Amino acid sequence: MNRPHRFRPGQILSHVILLFLAFLFMFPFYVMIVTSVRSPAELFVPEFRWLPESFTGLRYYIQAVADIPALTFLKNGVLISGGILIVQLLTAIPCAYALAKFEFRGRDLLFALVLFSLTVPIQAPALPLFLGLNAIGAIDTYFAAMVPFFLSVFAIFLFRQTFRTYPDEIIQAARLDGMSEWAILWTVVVPGCLPSVAAFSIFSVTAHWNDLYWPMVVIRSNDLMTPPLGLAFFADSESGANYGALMAMATILTAPLMIGFLLAQRHFIRGITMTGVK
Amino acid sequence: MTAAVQLRNISKSFGETQTLRDVSLAIRPGEFMSLVGPSGCGKSTLLRILAGLAPQSGGTISIDGTGIDHLPPSARDIAMVFQSYALYPHMTVRQNIATPLRMRRLPAPARLPGIGRLWPGQRSKHNGIDQAVIDAARLVEIEPMLDRRPAALSGGQRQRVALARAIVRHPRVFLMDEPLSNLDARLRVTMRAEIAALHRRLGATFVYVTHDQVEAMTMSDRVAVMMDGEIVQCASPAQLYGNPRDLRVARFIGSPEIATISSDELIAENGGFAPVLPRDPVTVAFRPEAVLLSPAADHLEIPATLERIEQLGPELLVFLRLGSGTRLSARAAAGRIPLSAEGQSLSAWLPARGFMLFDANGRRLDAPHIREFADAG
Amino acid sequence: MPADLTQSVSISRAPRRLGAILSPRIAYGLAAPSVLLLVLTVMAPIMMMILLSFTSYKFGETGIEWIGIGNYAQLFGDRTFRRALWNTFAYVLMVAPASVLLGLFLAVLIDGLSKGQRFYRLIFFLPVTATVVAMAMVWKYLLHGTIGPFNLLLQSLGLPSLDVFGGRDLALAGLAAINIWSLAGFNMVLFAAGLTAVPEDLYEAAAMDGMDSKFDRFLNVTLPLLGPVTMFVIVTSTITAFKVFDTVAVITHGGPRGATDVLLYTTYLEGFSYFRMGSAAAMTVVFLAIMMVFAWIQARVLDRKVHYR
Ligand SMILES: Nc1ncnc2c1ncn2[C@@H]1O[C@H](COP(=O)(O)OP(=O)(O)O)[C@@H](O)[C@H]1O
Ligand SMILES: [Mg+2]
Numbered sequence: 001m002n003r004p005h006r007f008r009p010g011q012i013l014s015h016v017i018l019l020f021l022a023f024l025f026m027f028p029f030y031v032m033i034v035t036s037v038r039s040p041a042e043l044f045v046p047e048f049r050w051l052p053e054s055f056t057g058l059r060y061y062i063q064a065v066a067d068i069p070a071l072t073f074l075k076n077g078v079l080i081s082g083g084i085l086i087v088q089l090l091t092a093i094p095c096a097y098a099l100a101k102f103e104f105r106g107r108d109l110l111f112a113l114v115l116f117s118l119t120v121p122i123q124a125p126a127l128p129l130f131l132g133l134n135a136i137g138a139i140d141t142y143f144a145a146m147v148p149f150f151l152s153v154f155a156i157f158l159f160r161q162t163f164r165t166y167p168d169e170i171i172q173a174a175r176l177d178g179m180s181e182w183a184i185l186w187t188v189v190v191p192g193c194l195p196s197v198a199a200f201s202i203f204s205v206t207a208h209w210n211d212l213y214w215p216m217v218v219i220r221s222n223d224l225m226t227p228p229l230g231l232a233f234f235a236d237s238e239s240g241a242n243y244g245a246l247m248a249m250a251t252i253l254t255a256p257l258m259i260g261f262l263l264a265q266r267h268f269i270r271g272i273t274m275t276g277v278k
Numbered sequence: 279m280t281a282a283v284q285l286r287n288i289s290k291s292f293g294e295t296q297t298l299r300d301v302s303l304a305i306r307p308g309e310f311m312s313l314v315g316p317s318g319c320g321k322s323t324l325l326r327i328l329a330g331l332a333p334q335s336g337g338t339i340s341i342d343g344t345g346i347d348h349l350p351p352s353a354r355d356i357a358m359v360f361q362s363y364a365l366y367p368h369m370t371v372r373q374n375i376a377t378p379l380r381m382r383r384l385p386a387p388a389r390l391p392g393i394g395r396l397w398p399g400q401r402s403k404h405n406g407i408d409q410a411v412i413d414a415a416r417l418v419e420i421e422p423m424l425d426r427r428p429a430a431l432s433g434g435q436r437q438r439v440a441l442a443r444a445i446v447r448h449p450r451v452f453l454m455d456e457p458l459s460n461l462d463a464r465l466r467v468t469m470r471a472e473i474a475a476l477h478r479r480l481g482a483t484f485v486y487v488t489h490d491q492v493e494a495m496t497m498s499d500r501v502a503v504m505m506d507g508e509i510v511q512c513a514s515p516a517q518l519y520g521n522p523r524d525l526r527v528a529r530f531i532g533s534p535e536i537a538t539i540s541s542d543e544l545i546a547e548n549g550g551f552a553p554v555l556p557r558d559p560v561t562v563a564f565r566p567e568a569v570l571l572s573p574a575a576d577h578l579e580i581p582a583t584l585e586r587i588e589q590l591g592p593e594l595l596v597f598l599r600l601g602s603g604t605r606l607s608a609r610a611a612a613g614r615i616p617l618s619a620e621g622q623s624l625s626a627w628l629p630a631r632g633f634m635l636f637d638a639n640g641r642r643l644d645a646p647h648i649r650e651f652a653d654a655g
Numbered sequence: 656m657p658a659d660l661t662q663s664v665s666i667s668r669a670p671r672r673l674g675a676i677l678s679p680r681i682a683y684g685l686a687a688p689s690v691l692l693l694v695l696t697v698m699a700p701i702m703m704m705i706l707l708s709f710t711s712y713k714f715g716e717t718g719i720e721w722i723g724i725g726n727y728a729q730l731f732g733d734r735t736f737r738r739a740l741w742n743t744f745a746y747v748l749m750v751a752p753a754s755v756l757l758g759l760f761l762a763v764l765i766d767g768l769s770k771g772q773r774f775y776r777l778i779f780f781l782p783v784t785a786t787v788v789a790m791a792m793v794w795k796y797l798l799h800g801t802i803g804p805f806n807l808l809l810q811s812l813g814l815p816s817l818d819v820f821g822g823r824d825l826a827l828a829g830l831a832a833i834n835i836w837s838l839a840g841f842n843m844v845l846f847a848a849g850l851t852a853v854p855e856d857l858y859e860a861a862a863m864d865g866m867d868s869k870f871d872r873f874l875n876v877t878l879p880l881l882g883p884v885t886m887f888v889i890v891t892s893t894i895t896a897f898k899v900f901d902t903v904a905v906i907t908h909g910g911p912r913g914a915t916d917v918l919l920y921t922t923y924l925e926g927f928s929y930f931r932m933g934s935a936a937a938m939t940v941v942f943l944a945i946m947m948v949f950a951w952i953q954a955r956v957l958d959r960k961v962h963y964r
Contacts, residue, residue: 015771021761026778028794091688123923125701125704131714228789228901243796
């Protein structure tokens with residue numbers, strides 16, 4: 001698009017500045033990958049080399065997968081963030097539908113509570129949740145890692161806004177056809193609002209894949225650790241000497257989201273920025 | 279104050295597509311010139327080139343004989359009113375109107391938003407600007423709204439603010455790009471009169487873009503009709519109506535649309551047309567006024583079917599259809615003609631001379647002998 | 656005619672009645688699971704947490720003693736907590752302005768490009784998607800005092816090396832740098848949306864009004880129009896920075912000698928390492944109160960967003 005009257009510093013100057021910043025922004029990724037394929041001896045020479053002298057290939061990757069349970073962490077990441085997402089969708093969508101398309105006593109109160117809860121981060125109810133989970137003996141289970149996130153007030157809020165714009169006539173037509181509300185919701189309304197569902201799913205999975213705080217509170221055993229927790233735990237226990245393996249593991253655990261992002265940039269950007277709050 | 283504007287052979291291409299082709303136009307000092315044409319024909323593009331907002335691909339522009347092609351928009355002494363009004367939403371009406379003067383009269387540090395007022399030594403300039411803003415606002419009757427934001431104004435009021443922002447500079451030339459198209463029909467008629475009055479009061483040169491031929495015809499000294507990136511004809515409204523040089527112009531100007539019938543069909547309907555029409559096939563065009571529903575001298579009768587009648591109060595628009603499906607419309611005084619059911623057969627009388635003839639390319643063939651009619655209308 | 660009228664009225668009202676006929680119990684049924692979860696995982700825990708903050712409860716002990724505002728009184732006398740609070744604010748003061756300005760800078764520069772907009776947006780957004788913990792590892796190595804590539808680069812340029820996370824002076828700034836890096840792209844996208852919302856006409860009007868230089872137009876049109884977006888970005892960046900936890904937990908553990916002790920990390924240690932639930936709850940209440948202030952400002956800002964048309 002030709003937009004001559006916008007503020008446009010010289011194109012070349014802009015490119016120079018942006019390329020320099022892009023280099024700075026990408027440098028950590030570069031270091032992560034290059035360190036994961038170079039021999040440990042090279043790390044201790046007092047000079048930064050752009051390319052590995054001796055290429056270790058996939059050695060550290062194999063080590064990360066074989067010795068350290070990187071695959072287990074990945075699996076836990078998938079199970080936990082997937083489990084959270086499914087329950088979030090199953091609970092938030094009906095609630096949002098009720099808020100958007102029904103009139104019932106207490107609706108405004110419920111919506112006010114939803115708005116209030118939007119501002120409450122997980123750290124606020126953490127202590128009592130921990131005590132409660134401990135009381136029922138659920139600490140160090142998948143359930144414990146997921147349960148505080150089963151309710152997403154953000155999902156309720158978002159889907160309510162989306163459903164409100166969904167035409168009443170279609171819903172009424174479906175009612176006249178004799179469909180149950182449940183069937184209308186899942187087979188008529190939700191398929192019409194898939195972009196919102198997709199954006200929220202990306203937001204939710206990204207947030208819980210990357211979360212460190214709550215797993216750190218409730219997960220103890222290695223084979224239940226999520227990627228961030230596993231990585232943090234591994235880094236501490238190895239006391240940082242084995243950079244190659246550490247970087248290989250960091251690469252493996254970051255890869256799923258990064259690949260997802262590269263494949264569906266627009267959706268990711270929409271999903272992640274739609275809250276305005278990470 | 280007033281200025282003549284000369285556009286010579288202006289052309290403009292966006293990549294492969296040529297939007298303007300060799301447009302030349304001489305606008306006289308103090309003239310109200312309208313550019314009219316269907317949307318997409320390049321009117322806005324031409325106006326923006328004139329304003330300096332976009333460079334032309336070829337051709338030159340001069341004001342009072344001096345080339346202005348090298349000048350930035352602000353140095354051309356031209357003001358522009360945009361279709362969307364383009365008011366600064368974060369400024370009050372007063373600040374909006376003052377902006378062109380602030381930018382011109384104040385030194386850079388004093389123009390800074392907010393803190394600029396603190397820059398010393400600008401008192402008298404500020405006072406001058408404040409007074410000019412009030413004067414301009416008074417002229418378009420928005421003085422009571424000076425401290426509102428544009429969001430708190432109605433469409434018509436925003437339009438006035440945009441006008442005031444243009445007036446306040448006392449430019450030599452005013453450009454307006456479809457300034458009334460976002461208003462409702464009533465307001466449009468009022469504003470039409472007001473803009474015309476403003477033009478008379480200011481005496482500046484106005485270039486007015488619109489796709490609405492009624493607007494162009496009612497307000498302008500002259501109208502330039504644009505089609506597909508070219509000016510097809512530039513003439514007074516009466517000339518355009520009565521003496522169009524091109525079938526496209528004839529069709530575009532006037533409502534209901536001019537009726538066109540091929541000479542062959544006309545002759546087939548009434549052999550009396552054979553002697554008065556050229557031998558080669560041409561297109562004959564009749565304005566609704568030329569079509570009569572009762573016999574008259576120098577008119578020939580053709581059979582038609584009544585399709586529809588529109589009551590306009592004192593007069594009627596009668597829409598007819600010929601045997602081959604060709605449509606024809608007539609203007610008749612109400613009550614003069616006994617009309618009944620639609621689908622009724624009747625006769626129309628078409629003039630046997632004084633009609634407009636166009637060749638196969640839509641070019642006018644018969645120009646001269648229609649003059650009297652044109653000047654009368 | 657009157658018959659017609661009533662008929663059309665009843666037709667237009669019929670569908671609405673259909674909605675009203677439905678028993679509200681359906682709505683309650685739809686909302687019930689969420690309401691249950693809302694009570695169990697948000698409302699009740701927050702109440703409990705507030706109650707807890709007035710007790711001396713320690714995890715693992717059976718007794719629970721009501722001590723009124725004792726925890727709060729103690730907190731504000733506690734040097735560790737005051738330092739954590741101070742560090743958090745210092746951290747926010749570094750991260751929020753820098754990430755906002757950098758985001759704005761990137762958005763404006765990229766918006767002016769005729770080629771490569773997508774490419775740059777992709778690059779600068781990449782850190783937003785990256786797992787913070789993994790990238791924290793990378794940054795820790797990158798800024799390592801002796802073998803970190805950053806220091807090796809400095810040395811090769813003949814500059815003294817910096818032990819960012821080894822000393823008290825730079826540790827917090829180092830963490831802030833990471834957050835700025837991961838937040839700038841996020842803010843960039845928000846600003847980019849704001850920029851595309853500025854109508855082109857306005858720039859043309861500005862050019863006509865005498866704003867000849869791009870800089871004039873930027874100052875008088877772009878910036879004021881981005882005002883509401885900017886406020887929004889500032890508040891969200893502040894909230895994000897305020898919740899810093901991961902990098903502290905992974906890189907510095909609050910060290911060296913408390914230099915990077917921040918509110919959430921201190922609270923975490925108090926509650927889940929030392930199991931002093933009562934005082935951890937009081938800290939959480941302070942944290943939540945500050946969050947509520949931010950949220951209130953954010954709501955006000957969102958309201959204002961509507962103002963310019
Ligand atoms: N910046 C541009 N880039 C490409 N094509 C353009 C641009 N501006 C206008 N055009 C094209 O030029 C033609 C004329 O546009 P315009 O002058 O806006 O028409 P009008 O104002 O008469 O409706 C249109 O077909 C439009 O698509
Ligand atoms: Mg136009």
